[in-house]
Amino acid sequence: MNNHLLFSIAAHDPDTAARGGLIELPRGVIETPCFMPIATHGAVKTLAPWEVRELGAQIILSNTYHLYLRPGMELINRYGGVHRFMGWEQPLLTDSGGYQVFSLASMRKVNDDGVTFQSHLDGTTHHFTPELVIDLQRQLGSDFVMALDECPPGDAPLRAIKEAVARTTSWARRCLDRFGTTESGGDHPQTLCLVVQGGTDPHLRRQSVEELLALGAPAYAIGGLAVGEPREALFATLELLNELLPVDKPRYLMGVGTPADLVRAAALGMDMFDCVLPTRNARNGQLFTPNGTLNIRNARYRSDLEPVQADCGCPLCANFGRAYLGHLFHTGEVLGLRLATIHNLRFYLRLMARMRQAIREGCFRSWSGEFLQQYEGEAE
Numbered sequence: 001m002n003n004h005l006l007f008s009i010a011a012h013d014p015d016t017a018a019r020g021g022l023i024e025l026p027r028g029v030i031e032t033p034c035f036m037p038i039a040t041h042g043a044v045k046t047l048a049p050w051e052v053r054e055l056g057a058q059i060i061l062s063n064t065y066h067l068y069l070r071p072g073m074e075l076i077n078r079y080g081g082v083h084r085f086m087g088w089e090q091p092l093l094t095d096s097g098g099y100q101v102f103s104l105a106s107m108r109k110v111n112d113d114g115v116t117f118q119s120h121l122d123g124t125t126h127h128f129t130p131e132l133v134i135d136l137q138r139q140l141g142s143d144f145v146m147a148l149d150e151c152p153p154g155d156a157p158l159r160a161i162k163e164a165v166a167r168t169t170s171w172a173r174r175c176l177d178r179f180g181t182t183e184s185g186g187d188h189p190q191t192l193c194l195v196v197q198g199g200t201d202p203h204l205r206r207q208s209v210e211e212l213l214a215l216g217a218p219a220y221a222i223g224g225l226a227v228g229e230p231r232e233a234l235f236a237t238l239e240l241l242n243e244l245l246p247v248d249k250p251r252y253l254m255g256v257g258t259p260a261d262l263v264r265a266a267a268l269g270m271d272m273f274d275c276v277l278p279t280r281n282a283r284n285g286q287l288f289t290p291n292g293t294l295n296i297r298n299a300r301y302r303s304d305l306e307p308v309q310a311d312c313g314c315p316l317c318a319n320f321g322r323a324y325l326g327h328l329f330h331t332g333e334v335l336g337l338r339l340a341t342i343h344n345l346r347f348y349l350r351l352m353a354r355m356r357q358a359i360r361e362g363c364f365r366s367w368s369g370e371f372l373q374q375y376e377g378e379a380e
Ligand SMILES: [Zn+2]
Pocket: 308, 309, 312, 313, 314, 315, 316, 317, 318, 343, 346
């Protein structure tokens, strides 16, 4: 049922666990490590899909929770799936909606059957089960479908994390069963990805991986990180997961992170990433550069005619200076949001391309050392 997903590793870095891979899907080939821009409501905020493609995105992510609430499945079904709805023809991953239920919904009750929640929009009550989130993603027709998992906060007590692991395994089994007996509502076959939980506890992580490997899936995601735990605990957990997860399956690290986080996580064998940082921070005026971040609203840029990043070449840096971008932000011009988003996404997507190149050339350790020194050494 999943043999349409081909994953091959083209290069292993000799000094780190970084790997350069190819994920072959009916809608396109994805080179890894890769970054997925987020299109929460079916749009990468401020950009048209062809702009996202032009910036170098190979795959994007959209949110089942949000699309289910607005516009609702009936309309998306009339389009024949989310790709045609939003005009994106390349690969697309949808999350299960679970994370939003746990982080956004105003009320939620979890039991073994599923999770009941109130919409953050209008307070209406809904019930997500493993079967329903598979059915919803079948209708969306996304290329990667995520199993429903329970994601406790970073400071949750061990007992809660333990319960979440057990529930996530039982839900993964039900997702696999449902996935095996249904078909995509879109034009192409889909791939189901299971989510590992266990917080930063090594025993629970090991248990979660073992239980999910016994179920078998073509791809594994790492959930329950980047939820407020200390940085060292995040990377220690990734080091362990790099040993536990099968080498020949794609690993998707959910919700991470800063450019420095991505470089460090790729060195620990992670393949796929998503994060709101480049797009959300762009709209707050924060720009990513090889020398760290700068906030364009800062008074020091008011008369700075230099581009945000001299060697960038994106439409912002090729045409405008920092003072002009700052002016757009101060006056609330929509163009400012668009240009900052374009620059930040270009920065992230080019960073991934540089990582892939360093892996191919077998020099990831020295390249990443230089990158991190420049990025973290001079951060604002
Ligand atoms: Zn730029």
